[in-house]
Amino acid sequence: MGKEFNVIQVGLGPMGKLITNLLIKRKNINLRGAIDINPVVVGQNLSEFLDIKDKSEIIIHSNLEKVLTKEKVDVIVIATSSSLDKVAPLIKHAVKSGSNIISICEELSYPFEYYPQLSSELDDLAKSHNVSIVGTGINPGYLMDLLPIVISAPCQEVKSIRVTRMMNSAKRRESFQRKIGTGLTIEEFHQKISNKEITGHVGLTQSIQMIVAALGLEYDEISEFPPKEIISEKEFTTSYGEIVPKGYVCGLQSKAIAKYRDMDIIFLDFVAYAGEHEEFDSVGIEGIPNIHQKIIGGIHGDIGTAAMVVNLIPRIMEAKIGLLTMKDLPVPCYTGHIWKNRS
Ligand SMILES: NC(=O)c1ccc[n+]([C@@H]2O[C@H](COP(=O)([O-])OP(=O)(O)OC[C@H]3O[C@@H](n4cnc5c(N)ncnc54)[C@H](OP(=O)(O)O)[C@@H]3O)[C@@H](O)[C@H]2O)c1
Known part of the structure; x- marks a missing residue:
């Protein structure tokens, strides 16, 4: 020892x-x-x-x-x-x-x-x-970058990579729930995102940059889209005791894409909202061979x-x-x- x-x-x-x-x-x-x-x-x-x-x-x-x-x-x-x-x-x-x-x-x-x-x-x-x-x-740093990089190792060819992170944000720490807009009205969500009072998820572009660098992929552009709010279908109470009425924000979806010659060669889809939906992390590689890996239940980010x-x-x-x-x-x-x- x-x-x-x-x-x-x-x-x-x-x-x-x-x-x-x-x-x-x-x-x-x-x-x-x-x-x-x-x-x-x-x-x-x-x-x-x-x-x-x-x-x-x-x-x-x-x-x-x-x-x-x-x-x-x-x-x-x-x-x-x-x-x-x-x-x-x-x-x-x-x-x-x-x-x-x-x-x-x-x-x-x-x-x-x-x-x-x-x-x-x-x-x-x-x-x-x-x-x-x-x-x-966990992300960036593992699920949406290092993991797809490593999963591509047995591929003779890689045409595209799609990574999805689907989580129930109600299980995450309060600061995470707040930064994805939980409990805001739709107007407040857009205002706070645009004046950077809340960040949403940070790191999708960096994850794509790491993947293209590791695999040496050529690309024309990387685009990260503004986060899209997800609206609560029923009232609920957060883990820190706040009531979120029906119709208020309960999370968000963020997407980023790397394009090469009009083809989406990398697509990252990050979805986090409070709800009883299925949680998972998945990596799909289109190539030789095609690979589809799914972590059932997802990995708790904190x-x-x-x-x-x-x-x-x-x-x-x-x-x-x-x-x-x-x-x-x-x-x-x-x-x-x-x-x-x-x-
Ligand atoms: N890569 C990933 O997968 C990943 C996962 C989870 C979290 N994160 C990131 O990690 C960061 C920490 O998360 P968190 O939820 O714990 O954030 P947080 O609630 O903002 O806590 C940060 C703590 O650091 C203190 N602090 C700020 N500047 C400091 C400095 N210069 N020296 C010493 N202490 C300082 C803050 O004090 P004050 O409150 O007084 O400012 C606060 O106590 C966040 O930016 C989060 O987005 C990344």
């Missing part, structure tokens, strides 16, 4: 909490610090904040830089925002301390097209400090995202250095029994 991986968690919102709980549970991981800027949580004992019995000496700090001056860790996990502009300053501080970065920032999952200059800056910085940076999560992050910790230590994406890492898998410096 080798040693434990030393890790700091940044961001203790609903996702950060789930990740931190898993970090604490994993025997091959030693959580060294927890950071969040929310003044309500700063200064609290981490175990009390997480409401777990396992007593921790860790006090939640507001400033990553100050924590980093005390010690260097193997990996810093960042779960603060979907926007790379907002996350980049944290990444830079963390990389300068000599730590690898795993973030669930959706825009980091494939940043090269939207942020070419910042991407090359982060790549240079990571290389000069001998570390790796990667954006991951549980899956926490696992993706924590399972990636041993993997990023074995990865090449620089700004990477999920397609560049050693094969991701469950890593609860992988130790540092294993022989």
